[in-house]
Amino acid sequence: MLKIRNGRDFGGGVAMIVVSLLFIWFGRELDVGNSFQMGPGYFPRMLSLLLIAIGALIILQSLVIAAGEEPAEAPNWKAYALVILAPVFFGLALSRLGLAPTMFLMIIAVSFASRYAGWRGSVALALFLAVCSVVLFTRLLSLPVSAFGPWIPFLG
Numbered sequence: 530m531l532k533i534r535n536g537r538d539f540g541g542g543v544a545m546i547v548v549s550l551l552f553i554w555f556g557r558e559l560d561v562g563n564s565f566q567m568g569p570g571y572f573p574r575m576l577s578l579l580l581i582a583i584g585a586l587i588i589l590q591s592l593v594i595a596a597g598e599e600p601a602e603a604p605n606w607k608a609y610a611l612v613i614l615a616p617v618f619f620g621l622a623l624s625r626l627g628l629a630p631t632m633f634l635m636i637i638a639v640s641f642a643s644r645y646a647g648w649r650g651s652v653a654l655a656l657f658l659a660v661c662s663v664v665l666f667t668r669l670l671s672l673p674v675s676a677f678g679p680w681i682p683f684l685g
Contacts, residue, residue, distance in 0.1 A: 531592045536604075538591035545584030551576040608642035615639045627677035628666060632659040 533539050552573055558571025615635045622631045633655045640651035663676045 533591060534593040535591040538587050542584040542587035542591065545580050545587065549580040549584065552577045586674055605642070605644075611642040621672070625678050627675045627681075629659045629663050629676050630678070632662050 556570050556577075559573070560568035561570045561574055562568030563571075587610045603615060618637050618638070619631055622634070626634070636655035636658055637651055638646075640646040640654070666672045666674055667676050
């Protein structure tokens with residue numbers, strides 16, 4: 530009898546397969562072509578198939594055949610909420626705060642989802658990713674995103 534040993538891995542594998550199937554479904558009308566003449570649907574379809582295979586491997590890894598394993602740990606609802614709300618916060622705060630403060634605050638908030646993240650490492654990671662995202666998106670890619678919001682006019 531199969532038993533789920535790691536619920537997070539099982540859920541992550543199922544989520545990867547579901548998202549991949551959705552990408553295949555929404556891109557079903559795109560011309561795939563072949564390896565030598567790739568159509569616009571080739572890369573999304575191949576990436577989705579690869580993600581389905583990886584998701585299936587993750588699901589297989591999360592299962593165990595023998596019973597008598599240690600009980601599964603309780604779900605970390607704070608982590609689920611923080612990881613789900615972070616992109617929502619990013620979308621709502623980007624135009625008001627700017628890219629750098631929004632990235633910084635989002636990464637600090639998501640770091641509270643981990644039991645292992647310390648505040649020093651989280652602040653360092655948040656600063657590094659905020660600076661890198663500003664350089665990448667505003668300078669190198671020239672996207673119409675301000676680095677800082679209208680509340681700091683000389684930096685924004």
